[in-house]
Amino acid sequence: MNMKKQKIIRLTLSYIAIFIALGIVIYPVLWIVGSSFNPGNSLSGSTIIPKNATLAHYKELFDLEQSNYLKWYWNTLKICTITMVLSVTMIALMGYTFSRYRFVGRKNGLMTFLILQMIPNFAALIAIYVLAVQTGLIDTHLALILLYTGGLLPMNTWLAKGYFDTIPKELDESARIDGAGHFRIFWQIILPLAKPILAVIALFSFITPFADFILAKVILRSEEKYTLAVGLYNLVAKQFGAEFTKFAAGAVLIAIPISLLFLSLQRYLISGLTAGGTKG
Amino acid sequence: MNNMTTTSSTHRKRALFLSLIPGLGQLYNRQYMKAIAFFILTVSFIIAFKDLLNMGLWGIVTLGEKLPRDHSIFLMVEGIIAILVLVIGLTVYALNLYDAHVNGKKRDMGLRLHSIREQYRNVVDTGFPYLMLSPGVFLLIFVVIFPILFVILLAFTNYDLYHSPPAKLVDWVGIQNFIDIFRLDIWRRTFISVLSWTIIWTFVATTIQIAIGIFLAVLLNQKDLKFKKVFRTILILPWAIPAFVSILVFAGMFNETFGAINNDLLAAVGIDPIPWLTSPFWAKVALILIQSWLGFPFIFAMVTGVLQSIPDEQYEAATVDGATMLQKFRTITLPMILYAIAPILITQYTFNFNNFNVIFLFNGGGPPMPGQTAGSTDILISWIYSLTLESKQYAKAAAVTMVLSVIVISVALWQFRRTKSFKEEDII
Numbered sequence: 001m002n003m004k005k006q007k008i009i010r011l012t013l014s015y016i017a018i019f020i021a022l023g024i025v026i027y028p029v030l031w032i033v034g035s036s037f038n039p040g041n042s043l044s045g046s047t048i049i050p051k052n053a054t055l056a057h058y059k060e061l062f063d064l065e066q067s068n069y070l071k072w073y074w075n076t077l078k079i080c081t082i083t084m085v086l087s088v089t090m091i092a093l094m095g096y097t098f099s100r101y102r103f104v105g106r107k108n109g110l111m112t113f114l115i116l117q118m119i120p121n122f123a124a125l126i127a128i129y130v131l132a133v134q135t136g137l138i139d140t141h142l143a144l145i146l147l148y149t150g151g152l153l154p155m156n157t158w159l160a161k162g163y164f165d166t167i168p169k170e171l172d173e174s175a176r177i178d179g180a181g182h183f184r185i186f187w188q189i190i191l192p193l194a195k196p197i198l199a200v201i202a203l204f205s206f207i208t209p210f211a212d213f214i215l216a217k218v219i220l221r222s223e224e225k226y227t228l229a230v231g232l233y234n235l236v237a238k239q240f241g242a243e244f245t246k247f248a249a250g251a252v253l254i255a256i257p258i259s260l261l262f263l264s265l266q267r268y269l270i271s272g273l274t275a276g277g278t279k280g
Numbered sequence: 281m282n283n284m285t286t287t288s289s290t291h292r293k294r295a296l297f298l299s300l301i302p303g304l305g306q307l308y309n310r311q312y313m314k315a316i317a318f319f320i321l322t323v324s325f326i327i328a329f330k331d332l333l334n335m336g337l338w339g340i341v342t343l344g345e346k347l348p349r350d351h352s353i354f355l356m357v358e359g360i361i362a363i364l365v366l367v368i369g370l371t372v373y374a375l376n377l378y379d380a381h382v383n384g385k386k387r388d389m390g391l392r393l394h395s396i397r398e399q400y401r402n403v404v405d406t407g408f409p410y411l412m413l414s415p416g417v418f419l420l421i422f423v424v425i426f427p428i429l430f431v432i433l434l435a436f437t438n439y440d441l442y443h444s445p446p447a448k449l450v451d452w453v454g455i456q457n458f459i460d461i462f463r464l465d466i467w468r469r470t471f472i473s474v475l476s477w478t479i480i481w482t483f484v485a486t487t488i489q490i491a492i493g494i495f496l497a498v499l500l501n502q503k504d505l506k507f508k509k510v511f512r513t514i515l516i517l518p519w520a521i522p523a524f525v526s527i528l529v530f531a532g533m534f535n536e537t538f539g540a541i542n543n544d545l546l547a548a549v550g551i552d553p554i555p556w557l558t559s560p561f562w563a564k565v566a567l568i569l570i571q572s573w574l575g576f577p578f579i580f581a582m583v584t585g586v587l588q589s590i591p592d593e594q595y596e597a598a599t600v601d602g603a604t605m606l607q608k609f610r611t612i613t614l615p616m617i618l619y620a621i622a623p624i625l626i627t628q629y630t631f632n633f634n635n636f637n638v639i640f641l642f643n644g645g646g647p648p649m650p651g652q653t654a655g656s657t658d659i660l661i662s663w664i665y666s667l668t669l670e671s672k673q674y675a676k677a678a679a680v681t682m683v684l685s686v687i688v689i690s691v692a693l694w695q696f697r698r699t700k701s702f703k704e705e706d707i708i
Contacts (some may be wrong), residue, residue, distance in 0.1 A: 007504070010502075010605075011502075011504065011505065014499050014502060014505060015505075017496075017499060018496070018499060018500065018511055021492075021496055021515060022421075022511065022514055022515070024573065025514060025515060025517055025518060025573070026514065026517075027522075028526065028529055028530065028533060029517065031470070031529070031531045031533060031540050034531075035532075050665075056663050060464065061374060068335075086498065089415075090415050090416035090419065091353055091416070093412045093413070093415065093416065094412065094416045094417075096412065096414055096660045097409045097412040097413050101408070103406065103409040103410065106409075109413070109417075115693075116420070116424055116425075118630075118688060118689050118692035118693070119428070119685055119688060120634050120688075121423075121424055121427075122634075122636070122661070123634070123661070123664075123681055123684060123688075124424075124427035124428050124430070124431050124666070124681070125664055125665060125668055125677075125681070126431060126434060126668045126674050126677045126678050126681065127426075127427035127430035127431045127434065127678075128427050129668055129669065130353060130430070130434075130674065131357070131426070131427060131430060132433065134353055134354065134357060146419065146422075146423050149423075149425050150419050150420055150422070150423035150424045151423075151424065152426075153416055153419070153420055153424075154420070157416070181406045182405075183408075197631060210522065211522050211523060213524050213636075213637050213640070213641065214637065214640070214665065218665075218669065229522075232524065232525065232528060233524070233528065233641060236528050236531065236532070242537070244532055247528070247532075248529075248532075251525045251529055252527065254522060254525050255521045255522065255525050255526075256337035258520070258521065258522050259517060259520035259521050262519070262520035263513065263516065263520050266516065266520075266581070270581055270582065
């Protein structure tokens with residue numbers, strides 16, 4: 001009897017705590033969705049469920065003459081995709097090499113990567129800014145893609161190397177005996193086996209540039225070249241409140257597809273992160 | 281045997297000595313193709329890079345002498361390139377010495393040297409890893425290592441708004457920037473207040489998000505709870521939504537004129553509006569609250585994974601022994617969690633230490649502080665940003681960057697020393 005009472009108290013308290021947490025998590029989401037349907041540009045006197053809900057702000061965002069929003073979306077997807085392809089290619093090559101070959105400079109190379117992955121690459125902000133100005137790469141997407149790819153290499157190479165290490169070496173050796181060359185062993189035998197880790201790395205290399213704000217803010221100057229992060233920030237920063245509902249619509253349109261993508265791939269992401277955390 | 285090698289060690293010495301001029305040593309070892317290759321490589325290196333090395337090394341020492349001819353920053357960039365090229369050149373040179381010595385030694389011991397065909401195979405086999413690495417390493421050198429070298433050099437110059445090419449030259453000033461930061465009043469006061477807030481921010485915000493994450497994960501791991509899957513999905517939402525979007529939304533919610541926190545939530549319970557953006561104290565509180573919201577789902581997801589792998593028998597045994605819930609948590613659950621995710625927890629601290637996005641997007645580091653060069657919620661990285669892009673204090677920003685990097689690297693090294701795979705590689 002006492003046990004049962006205890007259980008009821010425990011469960012009730014748990015549900016209360018969980019519902020408070022759920023409320024805190026959901027409230028900002030509802031608020032921004034509500035704001036995006038709010039008529040008018042500012043929020044003064046609005047309620048969380050707007051009275052005369054309108055799609056006007058969404059229409060405005062999709063109107064190429066009134067806003068650069070679609071361009072920002074396109075820029076971001078372009079930068080993320082190219083970064084992803086470049087970094088997965090380079091990381092696969094490097095991770096495989098570090099895992100399979102013993103060559104002069106290997107240990108120093110791995111050590112250097114280890115140190116480099118500790119310094120976030122935006123720490124060299126001043127250098128990146130000054131160098132970009134001096135080389136004329138400021139305000140180009142190329143600069144961003146190169147920076148993102150370079151920044152992703154050290155950590156993910158360790159991740160890939162760790163995975164390649166778990167693929168038995170006997171496979172390489174038997175292929176070599178059958179007469180396969182260096183590159184063929186890599187391309188036809190090992191790479192297909194490494195698909196899971198490559199998928200994780202691809203996901204990382206897509207999300208990292210997507211979520212980045214600081215490098216894009218430093219490099220990009222003209223409005224039609226902005227990425228979503230910088231563009232959205234400017235919508236807010238220019239005259240806070242004056243265009244808040246439009247910003248809200250923009251935020252919703254980013255949050256929905258990305259969270260859906262994220263939630264559906266979440267399991268892989270976590271597996272990659274735990275591998276990265278405990279294995280390097 | 282021993283006697284023989286000592287008496288006939290002449291080949292290796294002679295070959296080493298001769299290859300001070302690249303190629304001669306190989307010639308002496310009668311490896312003609314290799315000799316020609318080394319010689320041509322050396323000559324073309326000297327011809328191709330003579331001017332660059334000359335100009336670059338002069339430039340990096342002087343940083344220019346005459347206006348408008350010299351542009352200090354270009355000279356510095358050229359200087360770094362010259363040094364990198366020089367390092368590559370010296371590596372090849374060392375390789376040449378090594379090769380002559382090794383083959384000389386083989387002759388001393390009476391061994392046969394490789395034929396041309398064997399040498400070719402050898403080059404392909406040893407060269408393949410370098411070929412695979414080259415695209416990545418090349419990119420790393422230019423976009424990661426190059427900027428780092430540049431920052432280190434900048435920290436020892438007086439590059440700022442008033443010493444800015446092409447109108448002015450930049451000079452080496454030694455460790456003056458570091459002295460200024462620690463000695464000049466305005467810099468020291470700013471540095472200390474920014475650093476102390478950075479540390480408080482890192483510890484408080486990270487610890488809260490970890491505590492909430494663990495608490496909710498444990499709560500949701502109870503067997504007899506319903507709808508766990510739905511709850512978990514919703515609780516992960518803050519991680520799924522891109523952080524820059526959420527932070528900007530929060531900046532709106534905390535806004536003092538139209539934000540929902542003051543107007544809807546606090547008004548509903550009868551609390552007067554709080555100056556979230558204009559009072560340093562409340563801005564800091566708001567930031568910590570926001571970061572807790574943003575950061576807990578990640579810990580929550582990780583811990584949930586760990587909890588599901590703890591075998592039930594352990595708890596059953598503890599129950600039989602009469603342990604209370606709290607005891608079970610303290611002796612079984614918490615140690616298991618901390619052991620499994622310790623490395624991730626530490627990266628959470630270093631992440632928040634450098635969490636530029638939340639600071640900058642929420643309030644731009646503001647509200648401003650009178651008599652200081654940083655805002656009252658600025659952490660080191662956002663201070664560096666405003667020093668660089670707003671007040672153009674490049675050299676000071678570089679010096680602060682170096683301080684920051686030293687902190688981050690020491691913490692990270694301490695962490696990685698303890699993780700498994702680096703021990704396997706026995707690198708550290």
